[in-house]
Amino acid sequence: MSERETSPEWPLYEVFVRGKRGLNHVHVGSLHAADDAMAVLHARDVYTRRNEGVSVWVVRSEHITASSPDEKDPMFAPSGDKVYRHPTFYDIPDSVPHI
Amino acid sequence: MHAPDDHESAYAGLLVNDAHWAFGTDFEDPLAGVDTTIPDGVDPAVLARYCLALGDDALVLSHRLTQWCGRAPDLEEDIALANIALDLLGQARLLLTRAAAADPSCVPALPEGSPVPAEDALAYFRDDRDFGNVRMVEVPNGDFAEAIARLLLFSTWRLALFEHLAGSGDAVLAAVAAKGRKELTYHRDFAGRWFLTLAQGTEESRRRLLDALAGLWPLWPELFRTHPVEAAAAAAGVGVDPASVAAEVDAVLGQVFATCGVDRPEAAPLAGVAGRFGRDGAHTEALSLLLAEMQVVARAHPRGQW
Numbered sequence: 001m002s003e004r005e006t007s008p009e010w011p012l013y014e015v016f017v018r019g020k021r022g023l024n025h026v027h028v029g030s031l032h033a034a035d036d037a038m039a040v041l042h043a044r045d046v047y048t049r050r051n052e053g054v055s056v057w058v059v060r061s062e063h064i065t066a067s068s069p070d071e072k073d074p075m076f077a078p079s080g081d082k083v084y085r086h087p088t089f090y091d092i093p094d095s096v097p098h099i
Numbered sequence: 100m101h102a103p104d105d106h107e108s109a110y111a112g113l114l115v116n117d118a119h120w121a122f123g124t125d126f127e128d129p130l131a132g133v134d135t136t137i138p139d140g141v142d143p144a145v146l147a148r149y150c151l152a153l154g155d156d157a158l159v160l161s162h163r164l165t166q167w168c169g170r171a172p173d174l175e176e177d178i179a180l181a182n183i184a185l186d187l188l189g190q191a192r193l194l195l196t197r198a199a200a201a202d203p204s205c206v207p208a209l210p211e212g213s214p215v216p217a218e219d220a221l222a223y224f225r226d227d228r229d230f231g232n233v234r235m236v237e238v239p240n241g242d243f244a245e246a247i248a249r250l251l252l253f254s255t256w257r258l259a260l261f262e263h264l265a266g267s268g269d270a271v272l273a274a275v276a277a278k279g280r281k282e283l284t285y286h287r288d289f290a291g292r293w294f295l296t297l298a299q300g301t302e303e304s305r306r307r308l309l310d311a312l313a314g315l316w317p318l319w320p321e322l323f324r325t326h327p328v329e330a331a332a333a334a335a336g337v338g339v340d341p342a343s344v345a346a347e348v349d350a351v352l353g354q355v356f357a358t359c360g361v362d363r364p365e366a367a368p369l370a371g372v373a374g375r376f377g378r379d380g381a382h383t384e385a386l387s388l389l390l391a392e393m394q395v396v397a398r399a400h401p402r403g404q405w
Contacts, residue, residue, distance in 0.1 A: 010173075031175055034296070041289060042175040045182050051126060 147202030152231035154194030223397035251290035298359035
C-alpha cells in the first residue's frame with residue numbers, strides 16, 4: 001500500500017435533495033465524506049431519513065463558486081425596482097403548471 | 100385498547116394531512132390492505148414461533164446498533180447506524196406483532212388493564228431463554244470494524260432469507276419481507292462498502308477488520324442451522340429453511356471477500372449448550388445483560404403508557 005497523504009478531516013460536501021413534491025433539487029445542508037460515493041450514502045442517511053427525498057446530488061464545497069457578500073448591492077439591488085420583469089401583467093391559463 | 104392485529108398505530112398520525120412538512124412525508128403503512136388471516140393448514144404456534152425467531156434477530160441486533168449512538172467515528176456514520184437500527188426495530192415490531200396475532204398464548208401475561216401492546220410485551224417481558232435469536236446478534240459490540248463485519252454477515256444472510264420469504268404463503272410475512280428487502284439491500288451495501296474501505300485502508304484498519312471477522316466466524320454456521328420450527332414453517336409454505344440459502348449467501352460473501360482480498364477465517368463453530376442453540380433459547384451471558392438494560396424501564400412500569 002503506497003504512502004497516502006491523510007488529512008485529519010474528510011472533505012466537505014454540499015447536499016441537494018429533490019423532494020417528492022419538488023421539481024428541482026434544493027440545498028439542504030452539508031456533510032463530510034471521504035469520496036463522492038460515500039457522500040451520496042451519507043446524504044441519504046443524514047438528509048432523507050424522514051422520507052423527504054427521491055433524488056440526491058452532492059458536490060464538493062470547494063467546487064462551488066459563490067458571489068461575494070461585499071458585492072451584494074451591485075449584484076442584486078438593481079433588480080429590486082423592476083417589477084415589470086415579473087410575468088404578472090397577463091393571465092396564466094390553469095392548464096400551464098409550474099410557473 | 101390495542102387489538103393484537105392492529106398494525107396501524109405507528110402510522111395513524113402520519114397518514115393524515117402532512118402539508119405542513121416542507122418536503123412532504125407520504126408515509127406508507129407496509130401492511131395496508133394485506134390479508135391478516137392465518138393461511139389454511141398452517142399451525143398458528145409454528146407461525147408465531149417462526150415470526151418470533153426472525154423478529155428477535157432484528158430486535159437484538161437493533162439494540163446492539165443503538166448502543167453505537169453517539170459513539171461512531173463521526174456524525175454521518177452515527178446517523179447511518181441509528182437508521183439501520185431503526186429499520187431493524189421496525190422489522191422486529193411487525194414480526195412480533197404477527198407472532199402475537201397468530202398465537203396470543205406466546206405473549207407474556209401483564210397486570211390487568213395494562214396498556215402495553217402485545218409486541219411490546221414480547222419485547223420487554225420475555226426472559227432470555229424465551230428469545231429465539233441467533234447468538235451472532237447478541238455478542239457485545241467491539242470496535243467499528245466489528246460492527247461492519249457483523250452487519251455485512253447478518254444483512255447478507257437476512258437479505259437472502261427475505262428474498263425467498265417475500266413469496267411466503269402468509270401474506271403478512273410476505274409483506275414484511277418485501278419491505279425488509281429494500282432496507283437490507285441498503286444495509287448490505289453500506290456494510291460492504293465499509294468492509295472494502297477497512298480491508299484496503301490502512302494496516303491498522305485491515306488488522307482490526309480481520310480480527311473482527313475471526314471473532315464472529317464461529318457464530319456464523321449457526322445462522323444456517325435448521326431449527327424444527329423453521330423446518331415446519333418451510334414445509335407449511337410460510338417460512339424459509341435457512342440451510343436452503345447457504346449456497347447463495349456464501350457466493351455473495353465470496354464476491355465481497357475476493358474484492359477485498361480477505362480469506363474466510365478458519366475457526367470451529369461455537370458449540371451449542373447440550374445441543375441447543377440461540378433458536379432454542381440457549382444464549383450467551385451477553386443476551387441477559389443486554390435484556391436487563393433494554394427491559395428495565397418497561398418492567399418497572401408494566402402499566403406504563405409510552
